[in-house]
Amino acid sequence: MRAAVINEYGTSQELHVTDVPKPEIDTHDVLIHVHAAGINPMDTKARDGGMKLVLSNDFPKTLGGECAGVVMEVGLMITDLQVGDRVIASLGPEGGGYADYVVAKRKSVVRIPDEVSFVQASAVPVAALTALQALRDKGHLRPGDQVLINGASGGVGTFAVQIARLLSGQVTAVCGADNAVLALQLGADHVIDHDTVDFTKQSERYNIIFDAVGKSNYDECKNVLTEDGIYVTTLPSPKQILDQVVTIFQSQKAESLLVSFKQEDAIWLLKQMAEGKLQTVVDRTYPLDELAQAHDYSESGNVKGKLILKLIDD
Numbered sequence: 001m002r003a004a005v006i007n008e009y010g011t012s013q014e015l016h017v018t019d020v021p022k023p024e025i026d027t028h029d030v031l032i033h034v035h036a037a038g039i040n041p042m043d044t045k046a047r048d049g050g051m052k053l054v055l056s057n058d059f060p061k062t063l064g065g066e067c068a069g070v071v072m073e074v075g076l077m078i079t080d081l082q083v084g085d086r087v088i089a090s091l092g093p094e095g096g097g098y099a100d101y102v103v104a105k106r107k108s109v110v111r112i113p114d115e116v117s118f119v120q121a122s123a124v125p126v127a128a129l130t131a132l133q134a135l136r137d138k139g140h141l142r143p144g145d146q147v148l149i150n151g152a153s154g155g156v157g158t159f160a161v162q163i164a165r166l167l168s169g170q171v172t173a174v175c176g177a178d179n180a181v182l183a184l185q186l187g188a189d190h191v192i193d194h195d196t197v198d199f200t201k202q203s204e205r206y207n208i209i210f211d212a213v214g215k216s217n218y219d220e221c222k223n224v225l226t227e228d229g230i231y232v233t234t235l236p237s238p239k240q241i242l243d244q245v246v247t248i249f250q251s252q253k254a255e256s257l258l259v260s261f262k263q264e265d266a267i268w269l270l271k272q273m274a275e276g277k278l279q280t281v282v283d284r285t286y287p288l289d290e291l292a293q294a295h296d297y298s299e300s301g302n303v304k305g306k307l308i309l310k311l312i313d314d
């Protein structure tokens with residue numbers, strides 16, 4: 001089978017498409033024929049060695065932390081999935097999704113409703129789950145809350161704007177001027193252009209500030225949080241961890257999120273997609289042999305929504 005592998009950590013030029021053996025399943029595993037795979041900053045960090053402390057030392061490595069595809073084989077202990085089922089899978093930083101076939105653990109796999117395409121579904125395990133868990137579990141979003149989303153036009157941010165609205169928040173999106181229309185189309189009530197307005201210096205107060213791209217910090221944001229407001233970031237610095245401990249005893253809180261795959265969350269997100277209430281904003285799709293360009297674009301910081309590796313035209 002084809003896979004995009006790296007033989008050592010490095011730039012996008014380390015990504016090579018090559019033939020590798022098809023992986024084999026164990027009793028609790030599922031073999032998936034990959035149709036689409038989300039491309040995430042986690043993958044580029046894994047590729048350049050930024051995550052080597054949490055990755056195995058095995059090379060060649062096939063990256064790709066999430067995918068959508070069709071079940072080809074199920075392990076002996078699996079009774080509730082069948083060959084031919086359309087599924088998504090969370091593969092974690094160790095990856096495997098940049099390939100024709102991947103093995104996933106049953107607990108990391110969920111069926112896709114018929115109404116949802118592989119491309120749309122492929123971004124659920126990382127970006128969509130991150131947005132949901134940040135707003136609901138860390139931000140404790142309640143109907144009517146004022147929610148500010150920094151990085152609203154990125155992979156996580158485009159989901160966060162929509163999910164905050166689905167949870168009945170009032171949304172202020174912070175993004176570049178070019179992406180203001182997109183943020184409004186996704187449901188934002190207000191848009192702030194980060195190049196001309198510093199949201200941390202304005203008079204508005206927010207119940208939740210979700211920094212989807214980790215460009216701010218708690219100290220800068222606490223003056224624009226309500227008295228019991230919560231700051232949530234996807235990129236915790238050592239100072240942020242300290243702030244989280246200190247604010248345990250305060251009414252304003254600092255929080256960070258490490259996404260964890262929960263089947264019930266993925267099912268809820270896919271249901272919203274099937275009902276037309278949530279969409280994956282797709283900036284570009286790429287074939288396997290253009291993954292290096294996809295990684296370069298991801299690292300430019302200018303992605304609008306999601307980049308998706310498309311292995312099969314559906």
Ligand SMILES: NC(=O)c1ccc[n+]([C@@H]2O[C@H](COP(=O)([O-])OP(=O)(O)OC[C@H]3O[C@@H](n4cnc5c(N)ncnc54)[C@H](OP(=O)(O)O)[C@@H]3O)[C@@H](O)[C@H]2O)c1
Binds near residue numbers: 174302
């Ligand atoms: N902790 C976790 O579990 C977890 C999970 C998922 C992702 N993450 C991390 O979250 C971060 C975001 O992921 P992503 O997939 O959303 O990334 P992304 O799609 O690559 O984000 C790109 C977006 O960042 C925006 N941006 C750049 N500079 C900005 C600034 N100064 N202020 C506001 N927005 C700015 C750009 O929008 P404009 O051009 O409009 O400025 C662009 O749309 C990554 O670092 C990723 O590793 C963490």
